[in-house]
Structures are given as C-alpha cells and as structure tokens.
Amino acid sequence: MSSLQDQLLKAGLVDNKKAKAISKEKRKQNKVAKKSSQPVVDETKAAAERARAEKVARDRALNAEREAAAQQKAIAAQIKQMVANNKQPKGNGDVAYNFTFDKKIKSIYVTEAVRNHLAAGRLMIVGLDEQFELVPRVIAEKISERNPAAVVQPPADSAAPDEDDPYADFQIPDDLMW
Structure with a gap:
C-alpha cells in the first residue's frame, strides 16, 4: 500500500x-x-474531537426530545383509553350544566340526576379533543395525575368566607343555577 x-x-x-x-x-x-518533550497539538484532530463531542451532545438532546414526545403521546393514549372505558352516559337531559374549561365557560346538557352527581362530586368532566365526557371521580383523579389540564375542576366550596368579601352579608339561594 x-x-x-x-x-x-x-x-x-x-x-x-x-x-x-x-x-x-x-x-x-x-x-x-x-x-x-511537549506533544504537538494537531489542530485537525482537536477540531474533529470537538465536532464529535458536539454531535454527541446534539444527538442526546434530540433523543431527549423524541422520548418526551413519545411519552406525551403515550399519556394521551392512556387518557383516551381511560375515558373510553369509563365514560358515563350524559342522558338526553334538558338541564344545562355550566363549567369553566381553558378560561372559557362551557355547558353540557344533562339529566337532573347526572347534574346532582356532578354537583356532589361523584362524577367529573374530562375535556378530550374539544369533547366533554363524564367519568367517575376515581378515574378523573388518575387522569389528573397524567394531565391536570384535561380534568375540569369542580367549583371550590367556599365554606369559609373571606373577611374582605363585600358580599359576605348576602346569602346565595340553594336553587340558583347559572
């Protein structure tokens, strides 16, 4: 050679x-x-080593992004499966149940019994692909662990009124529906 x-x-x-x-x-x-007795620094070898190290760093970052995307996709699939397996019928009700989702007020029409379950907290609303499904509270908590934004949080019971509340003297009627 x-x-x-x-x-x-x-x-x-x-x-x-x-x-x-x-x-x-x-x-x-x-x-x-x-x-x-000093080693000769070969610029080409040093540049090649630097380039290799940069490539390894880029590859690690790219792999991390891919793994994160795959993880998000798997979580979305798990949520979708949980909702599909555990969704409760809304019923063809005429009672509008209003709730906030993504800082917007949404409403679904349910029966009076389903509305009572929602108000009591036994059923919860899960937003999935711009559709809302009713699931039991246990399933909603599992979904909330994976993606808290997918579960509509029930209205907070304000048992203890604020001392600064200007409307503290006024009682809210029990049959008020908004």
Whole structure:
C-alpha cells in the first residue's frame, strides 16, 4: 500500500517539490516535539474531537426530545383509553350544566340526576379533543395525575368566607343555577 502522498503524486494533484516540502515540515515538527518533550497539538484532530463531542451532545438532546414526545403521546393514549372505558352516559337531559374549561365557560346538557352527581362530586368532566365526557371521580383523579389540564375542576366550596368579601352579608339561594 502506498502512502497518500504517493497516491497524490501519481494522480498529478501535487508535484515532487511540494511533497518534499510537506515531508520536511512534518519532520521538523516531530524533531521539535521530541526536543521540547511537549506533544504537538494537531489542530485537525482537536477540531474533529470537538465536532464529535458536539454531535454527541446534539444527538442526546434530540433523543431527549423524541422520548418526551413519545411519552406525551403515550399519556394521551392512556387518557383516551381511560375515558373510553369509563365514560358515563350524559342522558338526553334538558338541564344545562355550566363549567369553566381553558378560561372559557362551557355547558353540557344533562339529566337532573347526572347534574346532582356532578354537583356532589361523584362524577367529573374530562375535556378530550374539544369533547366533554363524564367519568367517575376515581378515574378523573388518575387522569389528573397524567394531565391536570384535561380534568375540569369542580367549583371550590367556599365554606369559609373571606373577611374582605363585600358580599359576605348576602346569602346565595340553594336553587340558583347559572
């Protein structure tokens, strides 16, 4: 096997004069390195090592992003399956049940019995692909562990009124529906 220098000479890419000058320069570098007992820093090797390290870092970051996306997809599939397996019938009711989802007021029509279950907290609403389904509280808590934004939180019972509340003296009627 001939050296790269010989191959370049045969191909006519370099001439003898240039090849000799390069070998002479290389011998000088080796001689200086032996005398000073300091290793010669090869810029190309250092640049190649840096490039390899950067590529490894980029690959790790890309893999982390892919794993995060796959994890999100798996969680979405789990939520969808839980809702599909445990959704409760809404009934063809005429009672509108209003709730807030993504800072917007939404409403679903349910029967009076389902509305009572929602008000008591036995059933909860889960928002899935712009559709709302009713699921038992236990399932909603499991879904909330995976994605808290998917579960509509029941209205907070304000048993203890604020001392700064200007409407504290006014009682809210029990049959008020909003």
